[in-house]
Amino acid sequence: MSDVYNVAGELTPDATGNYFVAGVYGGQPYYHRGDGAYFIWWYSLEHGWIISSALGSTPSEYWRRLYVSVLGFYYPLEGATGNALISETEVGSSKIALPLIMNFVE
Secondary structure, eight states: OOSEEEEESSOBSOOOEEEEEEEEETTEEEEEETTSSOEEEEETTTTEEEEESBTTBOOSSEEEEOSSOSOEEEEEETTOBSOEEEEEOOOTTTSSOOOOOOOOOO
């Protein structure tokens, strides 16, 4: 399993972006989006992966994949729209993109 995954698609609400390994939940690694607003986690009761706004629960809109692999398509449930696609990605060693600031002196 990778340390960084990318969620892509035309999703409502917008759960797209890069997700970073954050710990273990349900016996599997779980991931959080860079801003902490969404999670990818293993739902052991249904033997599948979930993308939701809360770790360990599906409060409203969410996406689900009933396969062992975290990679692949996720289907919308409870008001979410669009199919999410998770793929591996690489984001440099710092995992944080820092802006380049330049000051010009005339």
